[in-house]
Amino acid sequence: MIACSALTNGACVKRIPLYFRCDRDDVEFATETVHIWPTGFLMRSQTRLVLGTLLLLRLHVPIEISGSPFREMRSKGRIVAEQRLDDGTMGYTVEIQQAEPRRKPTPGLLGIDT
Numbered sequence: 001m002i003a004c005s006a007l008t009n010g011a012c013v014k015r016i017p018l019y020f021r022c023d024r025d026d027v028e029f030a031t032e033t034v035h036i037w038p039t040g041f042l043m044r045s046q047t048r049l050v051l052g053t054l055l056l057l058r059l060h061v062p063i064e065i066s067g068s069p070f071r072e073m074r075s076k077g078r079i080v081a082e083q084r085l086d087d088g089t090m091g092y093t094v095e096i097q098q099a100e101p102r103r104k105p106t107p108g109l110l111g112i113d114t
């Protein structure tokens with residue numbers, strides 16, 4: 001559920017699935033966002049992370065934000081702050097640094113030729 005009046009109004013409380021890897025690491029962690037805004041988000045993590053770390057991100061963006069029911073966003077982000085959340089876990093503020101461009105359909109896939 002979205003608990004904000006408008007996305008353009010700053011931060012929005014939204015729990016969406018998030019998968020991340022630290023740059024140059026093969027281990028992928030699953031977590032969720034706590035707050036999101038146009039340039040980044042706050043996420044919770046059971047794993048201790050270091051400020052300044054570059055993250056490779058996969059977010060399953062809901063239709064209210066993406067306009068598409070099946071939108072996965074891939075991007076890079078950097079941890080810029082940390083804080084202890086109400087449930088005792090650590091929260092990390094991540095600034096989006098590079099979003100992956102939308103992919104064009106590949107010719108020949110699903111029997112479609114262009």
